Amino acid sequence: MEAKAIVKNIRISPRKVSIVMDLIRGKNTDVAMGILKNTRKAACEPLIKLLASAKANVINKAEVEGIAVDESKLYVAEVFVCPGPTMKRGQARARGGFDRILKRTCHMTLVVKERD
Numbered sequence: 001m002e003a004k005a006i007v008k009n010i011r012i013s014p015r016k017v018s019i020v021m022d023l024i025r026g027k028n029t030d031v032a033m034g035i036l037k038n039t040r041k042a043a044c045e046p047l048i049k050l051l052a053s054a055k056a057n058v059i060n061k062a063e064v065e066g067i068a069v070d071e072s073k074l075y076v077a078e079v080f081v082c083p084g085p086t087m088k089r090g091q092a093r094a095r096g097g098f099d100r101i102l103k104r105t106c107h108m109t110l111v112v113k114e115r116d
Contacts, residue, residue: 003112005110006108017081020043033048055071058074075114075115081108083104086104
């Protein structure tokens with residue numbers, strides 16, 4: 001049994017998110033949740049919600065299909081980040097110059113499966 005959860009347009013750079021995703025890839029969902037709660041990175045907050053959503057999706061999907069799911073066997077099978085739309089802003093500089101500021105966003109995907 002597997003289920004997926006996606007969150008889009010999160011206002012954080014994909015490069016910063018991928019650092020945290022590498023910590024939880026392949027881990028048990030309970031262990032991954034503990035890692036996320038004890039890591040001091042801005043990307044942890046949306047990833048905690050995403051992991052909880054994916055876990056709930058597995059449970060609901062199994063309930064609809066009439067299959068029993070052992071929550072202790074659930075693990076993070078796939079987790080990846082894609083760049084989202086970039087907001088272009090600017091800041092005035094010396095002598096009439098202008099610097100572009102790129103405010104990056106990302107789309108996060110997390111897949112939870114049950115170990116055999």
